[in-house]
Amino acid sequence: xxxxxxxxxxxQEGARPMARRFGLRWDHVRTLLWLRWKLxxxxxxxxxxxxxxxxxxxxxxVGLAAALGLGxxxxxxxxxxxxxxxLLYIVLVGLWLAWAAFPLMQYTLNEGLDVTKLQTYxxxxxxxxxxxxxxxxxxxxxxxxxxxxxAVIVGWHASLPAVLITVVALALVYVLIVTTSQLLLAALMxxxxxxxxxxxMVVFFALFGVSCALINQFVSRAMIGFRPGDFATWHLERYxxxxxxxxxxxxxxxxxxxxxxxxxxxxxxxxxxxxxMLVVWAWVLERGITTAESAGAGVRRRSRRGRAGVAxxxxxxxxxxxxxxxxxxxxxGRGGWGPFSGPALAIADKDRRYFxxxxxxxxxxxxxxxxxxxxxxxxxxxxxxxxxxxPDGGLGLPIAPWQVFLAPLPALFITLNLAQNAFGLERxxxxxxxLFPVRPLDILRGKNLAVGVVAGSLAVLxxxxxxxxxGAWSNVPIALGYGIAAILxxxxxxxxxxxxxPMRVRRMRMGQGNFAASGNxxxxxxxxxxxxxxxxxxxxxxxxxxxxxxxxxxxxWLVVTLPASLLYAIVFYEVVTxxxxxxxxxxxxxxxxxxxxDN
Amino acid sequence: MSxxxxxxxxxxxxxxxxxxxxxxxxxxxxxxxxxxxxxxxTRTFGTxxxxxxxTLAVKRGEFFxxxxxxxxxxxxxxxxxxxxxxxxxxxxxxxxxxVWRDPIRAKLQMGVxxxxxxxxxxxxxxxxxQFAGRLYDLPRDEVARRTESLLNVLMLGDDADKLVIxxxxxxxxxxxxxxxxxxxxxxxxxxxxFEGIDPVSSRVIADILRDLTNSGTTIFFSSHxxxxxxxxxxxxxxxxxxxxxxxxxxxDLRQRAGASGGSLEDVFLDLVGANTREGGLxxxx
Numbered sequence: 001x002x003x004x005x006x007x008x009x010x011x012q013e014g015a016r017p018m019a020r021r022f023g024l025r026w027d028h029v030r031t032l033l034w035l036r037w038k039l040x041x042x043x044x045x046x047x048x049x050x051x052x053x054x055x056x057x058x059x060x061x062v063g064l065a066a067a068l069g070l071g072x073x074x075x076x077x078x079x080x081x082x083x084x085x086x087l088l089y090i091v092l093v094g095l096w097l098a099w100a101a102f103p104l105m106q107y108t109l110n111e112g113l114d115v116t117k118l119q120t121y122x123x124x125x126x127x128x129x130x131x132x133x134x135x136x137x138x139x140x141x142x143x144x145x146x147x148x149x150x151a152v153i154v155g156w157h158a159s160l161p162a163v164l165i166t167v168v169a170l171a172l173v174y175v176l177i178v179t180t181s182q183l184l185l186a187a188l189m190x191x192x193x194x195x196x197x198x199x200x201m202v203v204f205f206a207l208f209g210v211s212c213a214l215i216n217q218f219v220s221r222a223m224i225g226f227r228p229g230d231f232a233t234w235h236l237e238r239y240x241x242x243x244x245x246x247x248x249x250x251x252x253x254x255x256x257x258x259x260x261x262x263x264x265x266x267x268x269x270x271x272x273x274x275x276x277m278l279v280v281w282a283w284v285l286e287r288g289i290t291t292a293e294s295a296g297a298g299v300r301r302r303s304r305r306g307r308a309g310v311a312x313x314x315x316x317x318x319x320x321x322x323x324x325x326x327x328x329x330x331x332x333g334r335g336g337w338g339p340f341s342g343p344a345l346a347i348a349d350k351d352r353r354y355f356x357x358x359x360x361x362x363x364x365x366x367x368x369x370x371x372x373x374x375x376x377x378x379x380x381x382x383x384x385x386x387x388x389x390x391p392d393g394g395l396g397l398p399i400a401p402w403q404v405f406l407a408p409l410p411a412l413f414i415t416l417n418l419a420q421n422a423f424g425l426e427r428x429x430x431x432x433x434x435l436f437p438v439r440p441l442d443i444l445r446g447k448n449l450a451v452g453v454v455a456g457s458l459a460v461l462x463x464x465x466x467x468x469x470x471g472a473w474s475n476v477p478i479a480l481g482y483g484i485a486a487i488l489x490x491x492x493x494x495x496x497x498x499x500x501x502p503m504r505v506r507r508m509r510m511g512q513g514n515f516a517a518s519g520n521x522x523x524x525x526x527x528x529x530x531x532x533x534x535x536x537x538x539x540x541x542x543x544x545x546x547x548x549x550x551x552x553x554x555x556x557w558l559v560v561t562l563p564a565s566l567l568y569a570i571v572f573y574e575v576v577t578x579x580x581x582x583x584x585x586x587x588x589x590x591x592x593x594x595x596x597x598d599n
Numbered sequence: 600m601s602x603x604x605x606x607x608x609x610x611x612x613x614x615x616x617x618x619x620x621x622x623x624x625x626x627x628x629x630x631x632x633x634x635x636x637x638x639x640x641t642r643t644f645g646t647x648x649x650x651x652x653x654t655l656a657v658k659r660g661e662f663f664x665x666x667x668x669x670x671x672x673x674x675x676x677x678x679x680x681x682x683x684x685x686x687x688x689x690x691x692x693x694x695x696x697x698v699w700r701d702p703i704r705a706k707l708q709m710g711v712x713x714x715x716x717x718x719x720x721x722x723x724x725x726x727x728x729q730f731a732g733r734l735y736d737l738p739r740d741e742v743a744r745r746t747e748s749l750l751n752v753l754m755l756g757d758d759a760d761k762l763v764i765x766x767x768x769x770x771x772x773x774x775x776x777x778x779x780x781x782x783x784x785x786x787x788x789x790x791x792x793f794e795g796i797d798p799v800s801s802r803v804i805a806d807i808l809r810d811l812t813n814s815g816t817t818i819f820f821s822s823h824x825x826x827x828x829x830x831x832x833x834x835x836x837x838x839x840x841x842x843x844x845x846x847x848x849x850x851d852l853r854q855r856a857g858a859s860g861g862s863l864e865d866v867f868l869d870l871v872g873a874n875t876r877e878g879g880l881x882x883x884x
Binding site: 195341342343345346347349350353354357358428429430431432434435436437438439585588589592596 | 702731736
C-alpha cells in the first residue's frame with residue numbers, strides 16, 4: 001500500500017473532473033491487484049485447516065466447473081441449433097441471475113476487493129472499479145463462470161468473425177455478471193446487514209435445505225418425461241433475450257448465423273449497459289460509504305441521553321445502586337418450584353426465549369419438526385395402511401393404532417439436537433453463565449427443563465394427533481410413558497456429553513451448513529459419534545420394554561414394563577446428571593475453551 | 600502454610616514463579632482484611648508466560664487500579680480471579696474464599712464486567728439484568744425494582760426492551776455493568792469499563808463506582824484511561840510482562856518513579872519504560 005500512499009497527489013490536480021473521477025493509473029491498479037493476490041493467498045494458506053478447506057473447495061469447484069463446462073459444450077454441439085440457442089440463453093441468463101442472487105444470501109462468490117477500506121487513499125473511481133473487476137478473476141468461484149463461458153466458445157465458433165463477436169460478447173457478459181452482483185450488494189448493504197434479515201434468511205435456508213428432499217421428488221418426476229427436443233417448444237428466448245446477458249446470447253446466435261452486422265448493435269447495447277452499471281455501482285458504493293449510516297441513530301441516542309441525563313440530575317444517581325440491599329440477600333434460595341431452584345427456572349426461562357429468538361436454534365427446531373412431520377413420518381406410515389375405521393371410533397384415516405408409539409419420535413429427535421451439546425449451543429453467552437454463582441445441578445436442571453418442556457409438549461401434541469387420526473386413544477398413555485422415559489435417558493446422556501465432550505457451535509452464516517462445527521477437531525467429533533451411539537444403546541432397555549410385550553403378543557406385560565422403563569429412565573437421569581454436575585465446575589474452563597472462540 | 604498449586608507448572612515457570620518477589624509471606628496469606636488476594640498466580644500458554652507468579656492483596660473498600668501495557672497479562676489475571684481461566688499455578692481468593700476451590704461462594708460475592716462482552720445477546724436489556732438477578736437468587740420484586748433503577752441510572756430505559764444484539768458497544772457495556780451490579784456485589788471486577796462509553800455515561804458510572812466503594816465495595820479496575828484511574832483509584836498496581844513491577848498509592852508510585860508531582864501517566868510511562876523520542880521518525884518532522 002506504500003505505493004499508493006506515496007503517490008504524488010499533484011498528478012491529478014488540474015485534470016478535468018471526469019478524468020479525476022474515472023482516470024486510471026495502472027501502477028495503482030497493479031498495486032491493488034497485488035493486494036488482492038496477497039489477501040487471497042494468505043486467506044487460503046493462513047492455517048492448516050484453511051489449506052485443507054481450500055484443497056477440498058478446489059476439488060469440488062473444479063469438478064463442478066468441468067462437469068458444467070463439458071455438459072453445456074456437449075449440449076451446444078449435439079443439440080439442434082434452436083435447442084442449443086435455448087441452452088445458451090439459459091446458461092448466460094442463469095449465470096447472471098445466480099451471481100446476482102447468491103451474494104444476497106451471503107454465498108461469497110465474488111469477493112474482489114473491499115473498496116470500503118480503500119477510501120482513505122487517493123484512488124479514482126475508475127481505478128477502484130477496474131481493480132475490483134480484475135480482482136474477481138482471482139475468486140475461486142469464477143472458475144465456474146470461466147468454464148461455462150469457455151464452453152460457449154467451443155459450441156459457437158462458426159467462423160473467425162463469429163468467434164471474435166462471441167469473445168467480446170462473453171467479456172461483456174462477465175463484466176455484467178460481476179457488476180450486477182456487486183451493485184446489488186452495495187445497494188442492499190443496509191438490508192443485508194440488518195439482524196432481522198439475517199435471522200430470517202438463516203431460518204429460510206434451514207427450511208429450504210430440508211425441503212430439498214421434497215423438491216427432489218417433484219423434479220425427478222418432472223424429468224421422467226423430459227426430452228431434449230422439448231427445449232425448442234419452451235421458447236425461452238422470448239423472455240430471456242431481454243435480460244442484460246440475454247443480449248449477449250442474441251449477439252452470439254446472430255454471429256453464428258453470419259449476421260455479424262446485426263450482432264454489433266447488441267454488443268453496443270451491452271457495452272453501454274456495462275458502462276452505466278459501472279458508474280451506478282461506483283456512485284452507490286461511494287454513497288453507501290460516505291453516508292453516515294449511524295448519524296441518525298446518533299442523533300436519536302443523543303436525545304435519549306439528554307432526557308436520561310435529566311433523570312440522573314433529578315437525584316437517581318449512583319445512590320440508587322449504593323442504596324440497594326446487601327450481598328447477603330443473594331443465594332437465599334427464592335423463587336423455586338418443586339425440584340427446580342430459582343436460578344434453574346431463570347436458566348430454563350432464558351433457554352425458552354433463546355429457542356425462539358436464536359435463529360440457528362429456531363431453524364434447527366423448525367427443520368426437525370418439518371423433516372419428521374413431512375418427510376420421515378409419511379415414509380413410515382405410507383403403504384402401511386391397515387384399516388379405514390377403528391373400533392375406538394377413529395376418523396377412518398390410514399393410520400394404524402400401533403403407529404401412535406412412533407409419535408414421540410420427533411420430540412426425541414429434538415431432545416437429541418438440543419441436549420447433546422447444551423453448552424456449545426450457549427456459544428459466547430456461556431462465559432456470562434459461568435460468572436454467576438449457580439449450582440451446577442441447577443444449570444443442568446434448568447437447561448433440561450427448557451428442553452423437556454419443548455420436547456414434552458411436542459410429544460404430547462404428536463401422540464394425541466396420531467391417536468386422533470388412528471382412533472387409538474388407549475395407546476396414548478403407553479406412548480407418552482415411553483416417550484418421557486426416552487427423553488429422560490437422552491437428556492441424562494446429553495448432560496454427561498455436554499460436560500465431557502463440549503463442541504463449538506459456529507454462528508451460522510447464510511450459505512453455510514446448519515450448525516457447522518468449527519475447530520472441534522477429529523478426535524472430539526469422533527468421541528461425539530461414540531457418545532451418540534452410546535446414547536442409542538442406553539435407549540435399548542426403554543425400546544425393549546415396549547417392543548417385547550407387543551412382539552410376543554403379551555401386552556399385559558406392559559403393566560410391569562412401562563413403570564420399569566420409567567423407573568430406569570428416572571434413576572439413570574438422576575445418577576448421570578449428578579455425575580455431570582459434580583464435574584461441571586471442574587471442567588468449566590475447559591468447556592469455555594472448547595466452545596467460546598477467543599476465550 | 601503449605602499452598603500446593605492446582606497444576607504443577609513446568610520447571611522453568613516454577614523457577615520464574617519462585618523468583619517473583621512476594622510482598623507477603625505465604626503463612627500470612629491471604630491477609631484477613633483482603634477482599635481480593637492472589638499468591639504466585641501464574642498462567643502459561645504453551646511456552647509463553649502470560650502471568651508470572653503474581654502475588655497481591657487488595658483490601659476491602661479499596662478502589663484498586665490494575666494497569667499495564669497491552670499484553671501485560673491484565674485480562675488474563677482478571678479471568679483467573681473470576682474463575683474463567685484456570686491458573687497454571689498459584690491461588691486466588693475473593694472475600695477470603697478460594698475462587699478455584701469454592702467457586703460458587705466466591706462468585707456470590709463478585710460482579711464482573713469482562714473485557715470481551717460475551718452476553719446473551721438475544722435477550723433484551725431488561726431481560727438480561729433480570730436474568731442475572733434471578734441467578735443471584737434475589738426475590739423477583741427486588742430484581743424488578745433494581746432492574747428499573749439500574750436502567751434509569753445508566754440511561755438505558757428507552758432501549759430496555761431492545762435485544763442486546765442491537766445495542767451499540769457502549770450500551771452493551773452499560774447493560775453488562777448493570778448485570779454485574781444487580782446483586783450489590785462485595786467485590787467488583789471491571790476490565791476496561793470506560794471503553795466506548797460516552798462522557799455523560801462515564802460520569803454516571805464513575806459516580807456509581809465511587810458510591811459503591813464508599814459503602815464498602817472493593818473494586819478491581821483495569822483501564823488504559825489513566826486520567827480516570829488517577830481520579831478514582833486509591834491504590835494502583837502496574838504489571839509488565841506478567842509481573843507486578845509496582846504497587847501502592849499514587850504518591851508511593853511517584854516516589855518510587857522519582858517523578859514527584861508528575862501525573863500517573865508520567866509515572867506509568869517511566870515504570871514501563873516507554874520511548875517516544877528515539878524511534879527514528881525524524882522524517883515526520
